[in-house]
Each structure stands twice: as structure tokens, then as C-alpha cells.
Amino acid sequence: xxxxxxxxxxxxxxxxxxxxxxxxxxxxxxxxxxxxxxxxxxxxxxxxxxxxxxxxxxxxxxxxxxxxxxxxxxxxxxxxxxxxxxxxxxxxxxxxxxxxxxxxxxxxxxxxxxxxxxxxxxxxxxxxxxxxxxxxxxxxxxxxxxxxxxxxxxxxxxxxxxxxxxxxxxxxxxxxxxxxxxxxxxxxxxxxxxxxxxxxxxxxxxxxxxxxxxxxxxxxxxxxxxxxxxxxxxxxxxxxxxxxxxxxxxxxxxxxxxx
Amino acid sequence: xxxxxxxxxxxxxxxxxxxxxxxxxxxxxxxxxxxxxxxxxxxxxxxxxxxxxxxxxxxxxxxxxxxxxxxxxxxxxxxxxxxxxxxxxxxxxxxxxxxxxxxxxxxxxxxxxxxxxxxxxxxxxxxxxxxxxxxxxxxxxxxxxxxxxxxxxxxxxxxxxxxxxxxxxxxxxxxxxxxxxxxxxxxxxxxxxxxxxxxxxxxxxxxxxxxxxxxxxxxxxxxxxxxxxxxxxxxxxxxxxxxxxxxxxxxxxxxxxxxxxxxxxxxxxxxxxxxxxxxxxxxxxxxxxxxxxxxxxxxxxxxxxxxx
Numbered sequence: 001x002x003x004x005x006x007x008x009x010x011x012x013x014x015x016x017x018x019x020x021x022x023x024x025x026x027x028x029x030x031x032x033x034x035x036x037x038x039x040x041x042x043x044x045x046x047x048x049x050x051x052x053x054x055x056x057x058x059x060x061x062x063x064x065x066x067x068x069x070x071x072x073x074x075x076x077x078x079x080x081x082x083x084x085x086x087x088x089x090x091x092x093x094x095x096x097x098x099x100x101x102x103x104x105x106x107x108x109x110x111x112x113x114x115x116x117x118x119x120x121x122x123x124x125x126x127x128x129x130x131x132x133x134x135x136x137x138x139x140x141x142x143x144x145x146x147x148x149x150x151x152x153x154x155x156x157x158x159x160x161x162x163x164x165x166x167x168x169x170x171x172x173x174x175x176x177x178x179x180x181x182x183x184x185x186x187x188x189x190x191x192x193x194x195x196x197x198x199x200x201x202x203x204x205x206x207x208x209x210x211x212x213x214x215x216x217x218x219x220x221x222x223x224x225x226x227x228x229x230x231x232x233x234x235x236x237x238x239x240x241x242x243x244x245x246x247x248x249x250x251x252x253x254x255x256x257x258x259x
Numbered sequence: 260x261x262x263x264x265x266x267x268x269x270x271x272x273x274x275x276x277x278x279x280x281x282x283x284x285x286x287x288x289x290x291x292x293x294x295x296x297x298x299x300x301x302x303x304x305x306x307x308x309x310x311x312x313x314x315x316x317x318x319x320x321x322x323x324x325x326x327x328x329x330x331x332x333x334x335x336x337x338x339x340x341x342x343x344x345x346x347x348x349x350x351x352x353x354x355x356x357x358x359x360x361x362x363x364x365x366x367x368x369x370x371x372x373x374x375x376x377x378x379x380x381x382x383x384x385x386x387x388x389x390x391x392x393x394x395x396x397x398x399x400x401x402x403x404x405x406x407x408x409x410x411x412x413x414x415x416x417x418x419x420x421x422x423x424x425x426x427x428x429x430x431x432x433x434x435x436x437x438x439x440x441x442x443x444x445x446x447x448x449x450x451x452x453x454x455x456x457x458x459x460x461x462x463x464x465x466x467x468x469x470x471x472x473x474x475x476x477x478x479x480x481x482x483x484x485x486x487x488x489x490x491x492x493x494x495x496x497x498x499x500x501x502x503x504x505x506x507x508x509x510x511x512x513x514x515x516x517x518x519x520x521x522x523x524x525x526x527x528x529x530x531x532x533x534x535x536x537x538x539x540x541x542x543x544x545x546x547x548x549x550x551x552x553x554x555x556x557x558x559x560x561x562x563x564x565x566x567x
Contacts, residue, residue: 007364016351
């Protein structure tokens with residue numbers, strides 16, 4: 001599997017899209033943080049600088065996951081379309097290795113983009129935000145939540161982009177699934193028509209999803225406490241979902257026949 | 260005889276459609292095995308199944324003596340190279356980088372052989388040109404180079420000369436013959452360009468409608484290819500009557516030429532006999548049955564047998 005990871009890393013390194021997205025992430029992180037700090041100055045009752053730092057981190061944290069998913073879908077579909085996956089299977093590369101490497105490399109790219117975002121937020125905050133940051137525990141816990149989400153995204157995207165044959169529908173399904181899950185947690189958060197789903201499987205699933213949605217716990221008015229709460233509550237359910245979907249992914253891909 | 264790849268009653272179905280029906284192939288080690296069949300006969304499906312892209316519905320196959328049900332089959336696949344249908348390349352990478360990717364796939368740490376492979380397929384001068392800008396022939400050669408990365412014992416090529424110009428076809432042919440001769444690589448090659456296939460293959464498998472209808476070595480094939488005398492005459496009808504009287508087997512072509520099948524026919528004697536009957540022979544040549552006509556006869560014989 002190490003070979004496959006090397007191949008996918010090489011592939012990402014050689015892709016212009018990767019470098020474009022890294023550049024876009026740098027621009028968005030810097031401008032976004034600067035905008036957030038500037039905007040806050042005009043409020044009568046501005047948030048403390050520590051909270052601004054966390055808000056800046058949150059602003060693009062989830063977006064990074066979506067962006068990485070887009071790159072992964074694009075590269076995987078291209079490989080499938082031109083027959084690159086055939087080259088791998090005919091020389092005995094296991095389907096599960098291909099799946100794992102896609103998940104790992106996409107995740108590493110997510111982590112890289114998030115790290116860039118984190119460093120830039122710190123750098124901008126150091127210059128523009130009176131040099132004040134949130135406490136390191138809160139930052140680590142918030143980052144942990146995002147990194148769990150991104151791993152989950154990576155698995156979902158790898159399953160759909162490898163497992164489904166149609167190019168355009170793969171993209172639609174990938175983002176559709178992620179959006180549907182995010183929306184499901186949103187619905188739960190707002191307690192819309194909760195009674196309607198009482199004592200149903202849907203409610204159980206939604207409750208489960210709720211636990212891994214960081215926004216469920218993060219209240220902007222009291223971010224550090226909300227982050228700590230979110231981290232503690234979401235860790236086990238999120239890991240369970242990740243393991244479950246990873247196993248499903250291996251199962252589906254191992255049975256997949258490639259043209 | 261030692262076989263490097265065999266299949267036993269291999270079947271593959273897609274829903275209710277049976278694409279392969281009890282296919283049993285025997286590919287000798289060191290051979291160039293030509294798989295011959297019409298479009299849709301099942302050639303590509305056989306290759307997809309034996310390369311592991313698809314699973315057989317029933318039956319089995321073995322590569323280098325390892326059965327497909329054996330867990331070692333994945334390791335054995337490293338000793339195979341394949342080019343199935345279209346050439347799979349990263350169009351935005353150079354020829355060198357495409358080979359480097361395949362070396363990484365194979366877990367090979369040294370890239371020393373890349374230059375050697377590029378030279379072998381005549382792509383050593385392509386430099387930084389991206390594969391997407393290659394001609395079809397260059398792409399095919401790069402595809403073969405990718406298949407050769409693992410120094411395979413068996414090379415599986417599906418229609419590798421499709422769409423190539425005559426120069427490209429000659430280059431691929433020379434290359435395959437060289438690989439087979441110099442490295443001892445067994446080659447399974449499919450094509451519907453039978454004339455071209457007859458120039459490289461030394462064993463043949465004929466497939467029709469998902470069934471192998473015959474396997475034959477080149478030597479045996481040459482023995483069984485019928486010789487014919489082709490004549491053009493001024494009066495076909497009269498000639499046909501004359502040939503019927505002599506009890507000779509023949510057929511009349513669309514251009515009104517007559518193919519007479521007989522190993523012992525003496526051309527000079529035939530001309531004299533026809534002349535005595537008042538028939539003028541305009542042209543006379545002797546030829547051997549081609550692989551194409553042999554294949555067509557096989558199919559029609561099979562169809563005839565099924566109809567009967």
C-alpha cells in the first residue's frame with residue numbers, strides 16, 4: 001500500500017490543480033482572517049481577540065474538507081476514465097490498497113491545507129489581532145474535530161468516486177452525500193419537525209450524525225467551552241462512523257469490477 | 260508442453276448475457292498466441308478476466324501454474340503486463356514520469372530501467388513532451404513500455420495495433436517479435452487484423468460467440484491451410500460445368516475469378532483441358548488459403564454444424 005500512497009502523492013505533486021488550491025487556500029486564509037479582524041473592530045461590543053482567532057480558524061476549516069474532496073474526486077475519476085486503475089489491478093495491486101491510498105492521500109492533502117490555514121491564521125493574528133490567540137487546548141480540540149470530519153469526507157468521496165461508474169454522477173453523489181449528511185445534522189440542530197421522526201430509525205441515525213457535527217456544539221458566543229464540549233462528545237461517534245464507512249468502502253471496492 | 264497460462268471452462272455472464280462459454284485456452288510458454296475473433300466474440304472479456312479486472316462467473320484459470328483461487332495469484336500478477344483496450348496514460352505527464360508511476364506501482368525502487376524501456380519502444384527522445392501530445396502510435400508504444408515495466412513473463416495485449424498507420428504497425432510488430440525473441444516473454448495478443456496477426460503469432464486460438472472453436476499451432480495451421488489455383492476465364496458458366504465434371508472443389512468469387520481447391524492440380528494441364536473445351540484462360544495464379552479465409556471457414560463450419 002505504501003507504493004500506492006507514493007504514486008498518489010506523486011500524482012498530486014504533478015497536478016496543477018493541487019498547487020492552484022494551495023495558492024487559493026493561502027489567499028482565502030489571509031484575506032478571510034484580515035477581513036474578520038477588521039470587521040470586528042467596527043462592532044460596538046467586539047468579541048475578544050482570542051475568539052476572533054478561533055472564528056478565523058472555523059471560517060475555512062470545513063471548506064478545506066470540501067476542497068480536498070473535489071480534488072480527490074477529480075483525480076480518481078480521471079484515473080478511472082483513462083484506465084489507470086486497470087494498470088494497477090493487472091499487476092496485482094489489491095483493490096483495498098487502492099482505496100486506502102486514495103483515502104490517506106486525500107486526507108494528507110486536507111491536513112496540509114488545514115495546516116497552512118492554521119499557520120496563516122496565527123501569522124495574521126500575530127500582526128493584526130494584538131498578537132492574541134485562543135488557548136492551545138481549544139485550538140487543538142477544534143482542529144481535532146475538523147480533522148475527523150475531513151477523514152470522514154475522504155472516505156465517503158473515495159467510496160463513491162471509486163465505486164460508481166458514471167463520472168458526473170460520481171461528483172454529484174459525493175457532494176450530495178456530504179451535503180445531505182451536513183443538512184441532516186442541521187435539521188436536527190434546529191429541531192425541525194423532530195416529533196415527526198420520533199421512534200424511527202431516521203431519528204437514531206440523525207442523533208448519531210448530530211454527535212459528529214461540530215457546529216452542533218460550537219456556539220459562537222462561548223466558543224472555548226463549546227469546542228471542548230464538541231470534542232468530548234463527538235470523538236467516539238465520529239471514530240465509529242469513520243471505521244464503519246472505511247470497512248464498507250473496503251467491502252464495496254473489493255467487489256468492484258473495473259472495465 | 261509447458262503452459263504459462265491456461266483457462267478451464269471459463270464462463271462470464273453479464274446479467275442474462277453469456278459472454279464467455281466454457282472457454283479453455285492453453286498458452287505455451289514463450290509463444291506468441293494470437294486470439295482471433297470478430298468484434299464482440301469475447302476476446303477482451305477473456306483478457307479482462309485473466310488480468311483480474313473482472314471475476315469469472317464460473318470456471319478457473321491459472322497463470323504460471325497458480326490458480327486464480329489461490330491467494331498467491333496477486334503476486335503472480337506482478338509477472339504479467341497488460342494493455343487492455345485503450346492505452347492508460349497520464350496525459351499530463353512525460354513518458355518518463357508515466358513509467359516512473361508504474362515502477363512505483365510495482366514497488367520497484369530503482370528507476371534505472373526506465374531509460375532502457377524508453378529506448379526499447381523508441382521513445383527515448385521525447386524529453387519533456389507530455390504523453391497527451393503523443394501520436395497514437397507513440398501512445399501505444401508507451402502503453403507497451405508500461406506493460407513491460409515489471410519485466411513480465413507474459414504480456415497480454417488487446418488490439419495493440421488498432422488505429423495505427425502502416426509504419427506504426429510495422430514498429431509494433433518488430434518490437435513484439437524482439438521482446439519475444441530476446442526476453443523470452445510469452446505474448447497473448449488479440450486482433451481482428453488477421454494478416455498482421457499471422458506475421459507475429461506462432462499459436463492461434465479462434466473464438467466465436469464466447470466459445471473457443473479451435474486452438475492450433477502455426478505449423479499445424481500451415482499444414483491445414485488449403486492451396487488453391489485461381490483462374491480468370493472468358494466463360495465462367497462453361498468452366499463451372501467443366502470443373503463439376505472433373506469433380507473438383509471450387510468457388511466463384513465476386514470478381515468472377517474461380518478458386519479451385521486441389522493440392523495436386525497441375526496448372527498447365529488445367530489450361531490445356533479448358534482450352535480443349537473452348538474456354539480461354541485469361542489469368543492463372545496459385546495461392547495458399549489465408550488465415551482470414553481459414554477463420555471464416557471455421558466460423559461457417561461451426562454455424563453449419565449448429566444449424567444441422
